[in-house]
Amino acid sequence: MKKEFPATFLWFLLGWLLLNILQSAFTGVIYDEAYYWYYSQNMAWGYFDHPPMVAVLIKLSSIFFNGELGVRFMSTLLSAGTAMLLWKLIEDKTKKNYIAHFFLLLFSMVLFNAYGFLTLPDTPLLFFTALFLWVYKGYLNKPNWPLAIALGLLMAALMYSKYHAVLVIVFVILSNLRLLLDPKAWVAVLIALLAYFPHLNWLYLNDFVTIKYHIYERPNHPYTFTGFTLGYILNLIANFGLLFPFFYWALFKTKPRDKFTKALVFLAYGVIGFFFVSTFQKRSQAQWVIVLCIPLFILTYTYLLQNAKSRKWMVRLGVVSMVLLFYARAWLIYQPLFPPKVFETHSKEWTQKLEAIVGDTPVVFENSYRRAPMYSFYTGNQSFSLNNIHYRRNQYSIDSSEANIQHKKIAYVTYYANSGDFSYKPIGKNSRVFWGKYIDDFKSYRKLHCFIETEEVSLNKKNQILNIYNPYNQDIALSHIKLNVAYLNDYKQLKETKPLAYKTKLNGTTFLKAKDTTQFIINFPKPKEDNLSFIRFSIAEHNLLTGINSESIPIKK
Structure with a gap:
């Protein structure tokens, strides 16, 4: 060891390792880390955004420590290992x-x-x-x-x-x-x-x-x-x-x-x-x-x-x-060192503010796969990210977390509203106010999947067939949902959303049968703009904002 790694090198390396361990322990997690911590709570061979190695590191870290160091301990070891490998990869003998x-x-x-x-x-x-x-x-x-x-x-x-x-x-x-x-x-x-x-x-x-x-x-x-x-x-x-x-x-x-x-x-x-x-x-x-x-x-x-x-x-x-x-490292720990700027590592305070308001009531965050895991990490309480057509899908869209809050009383938190049952404001003068409301019996059907049999859709064609697959274990009444179509431009940016008129292919059907596909006859409403390239089908349930219920489907030109 001493021949390959001089004592001076090992002392520097130990200093690097200890610095990173201390930094890990006293620096709040950032939003992405909280999201990957959420990965690690349900180990799998893959996740919506990434392969599973980052979740493995966090799971291993949690064996040795709790809190922030329970997320980062393995990273500090890998960093030290990377430094050792870089040293070994340099052949010049004068490096010592x-x-x-x-x-x-x-x-x-x-x-x-x-x-x-x-x-x-x-x-x-x-x-x-x-x-x-x-x-x-x-x-x-x-x-x-x-x-x-x-x-x-x-x-x-x-x-x-x-x-x-x-x-x-x-x-x-x-x-x-x-x-x-x-x-x-x-x-x-x-x-x-x-x-x-x-x-x-x-x-x-x-x-x-x-x-x-x-x-x-x-x-x-x-x-x-x-x-x-x-x-x-x-x-x-x-x-x-x-x-x-x-x-x-x-x-x-x-x-x-x-x-x-x-x-x-x-x-x-x-x-x-x-x-x-x-x-x-x-x-x-x-x-x-x-x-x-x-x-x-x-x-x-x-x-x-x-x-x-x-x-x-x-x-x-x-x-x-x-x-x-x-x-900069010190500021990550202690925000007043650079007062104008609030960084993600200073987020613990808002989670405590919100918990003081809602207690142990599960919190549903609208369009925030970042805030939902951050809140759970620091409070230990249930949370969920409900994603609508204005946002994007993420791990919460494909795992079983939606089922954990169905039919529960929840606190629904959004930054789209300007009123509600309660509000809170994170630290920082320019931070936005978040509003929340209580829902006594939360029901979400974001896993309903819409699809058509063709690779493209023609907006002018009449009486096209839309398939909706219901993956849930219960039938869903059509009166509880509203079917919409979203129009997107070349860059898959949402331009407008319109209600979609439909009738069931099977006359008399009033529900989506559990674990089954129901067919509908639809006609697309005319969009305001002409330069559109994609559509998405979108379903709203129980007065919630309309969700993401299909892939982006090209419009036939």
């Missing part, structure tokens, strides 16, 4: 003389700092990317069956972390096309597919809901250079903070002299190029390119070891960056 520089550079990466303690899908993605590259480097030096098997398992672990991991696998293969002629490499792929089969099976059983959402159902916006492409470029800068010039200059100056360095360069340019091209179709998010931290760190630290002048400037900017990031 610049251990402080190693950690200063590590600390300068903004999102890497965040994923040092936050539990998000990118946390295991970073660790398994580093581990995959380390094993791949060993395989290049000495191809053998144990390493091939390990590569297969690690490819599966990457894909269990986040779908973006496919870019890591693809660009490493593209950097060394001779792998396509290597039987061991093909066995590694087969092992990866076998290990990943449970998630593939989950996708199949759930009608590929995750893939459909990310590729087809996600709302978008018209392209603008500033909002899409320039925003992406700024994300590339933000990931690496004040030291970003060093990272990209090192990438530019690196001339691959071996297959492993070539893999790092291909991976870096590949990820940058892939998401740059994607900006012409959709807006990117900063964390989408987080995997760049692994190859760029290795290339940059290696470059700095060989360039004394660059090291001096790196230290100066690195110290400034470290001070700023320490202050």
